[in-house]
Amino acid sequence: MKGEKSNQKVWIYRLLIVGTLAASGASVGFYMFQFAGNDLSTDSGAWADFGAYLSGTVGVAAVTFTLFALILTLRQQDSIIEAQEEQIAKVDNHQRKIEAYSRAEKFFPTLRSSMNERLGACASAYLKGNGFPYPSSDFIPESATFGEIIYDYKLSVGLEESGQYYTSAICSLSVAEFCRLLIFVTECIEDAPELYDYFKYELSDVWHVIRCSHAFHKDIRKKDFERVRKALRLPEDYCGLDKTVAVWQGLGAN
The missing domain is CATH 1.10.287 (Helix Hairpins)
Structure with a gap:
């Protein structure tokens, strides 16, 4: 040179x-x-x-x-x-790639573990234990976990028919909170695109939850919705693709 x-x-x-x-x-x-x-x-x-x-x-x-x-x-x-x-x-x-790998190694396991704990927690018991008003619903069994409410179509529909306080509490403590994980993963992939395969594998067993959380924020956090969609290669709209995920998209729009 x-x-x-x-x-x-x-x-x-x-x-x-x-x-x-x-x-x-x-x-x-x-x-x-x-x-x-x-x-x-x-x-x-x-x-x-x-x-x-x-x-x-x-x-x-x-x-x-x-x-x-x-x-x-x-x-x-x-x-x-x-x-x-x-x-x-x-x-x-x-340098950004190195930092993305470092963040993924240090923080992702903790975020993933927190998600698993929340999905396995009994929704009503968690609401009662944290002093939420209206900790139960006539449409959701007392023993239902956050994960069961997200995965089960009938329970997701029951959440739509539940009271506003109960529905808001369940959403904020599940799909809304999981948005932090989605943003974290998105930022890592934006800095190091090759990490997509790693995160897709690590999140494969909760991919339905990822889709529900993403769909829920379609009208709430539009900029984050688009960033996550591009990074995780998710659909622009879930209506007609998965009826349970479409319910969560509707919950976010209401």
Whole structure:
């Protein structure tokens, strides 16, 4: 790379020198052919005319070649700057990938474990234990877990028919809370796209829950919905694809 830059500079300098000398030689030769005698003139006016002639020919040629060399130098500098920016971008992307791998290794297991615990927890007992008003519903069995409510179509429909406080509590403690995991995974994949296969495998047993959480936020968090959709390659709309997931999309829209 350095050798190539050095060769370019030498080529530019040679062009400037050779071009200026060639223009000078041609101008002087033409002048001598037209006006010079056998001896050097002792007339100061003749020398003044000759100086004016050189200024108008050689001077202009020198300025032209200098300008041309400057343009070539600027273009060379632009190329160097672009190469440096590309190198900086590569280093930055590499660093972001390293950080994404590090985050995935440190934090993903904890988030995944929290999801499993919440899915296996009894919904009504959890609501009662945390002081939520209206911790039960006539449409949802007392023993139903958060996971059963999300996976079971009839229980999901029953949640639609339950009271507002109970429905809001179940949604906020399940699919809404799982959105943190989806955003975390999305950010890791955005920085290191190859992590998609890793997360898809690790989340394969709860992929239905991922889809429900994503569908629930379609109208609530539109920007996050689109980011997650692109990163995890999820549908734009779940209506007609999965009736249970479509119920959760409807819950988020209400």
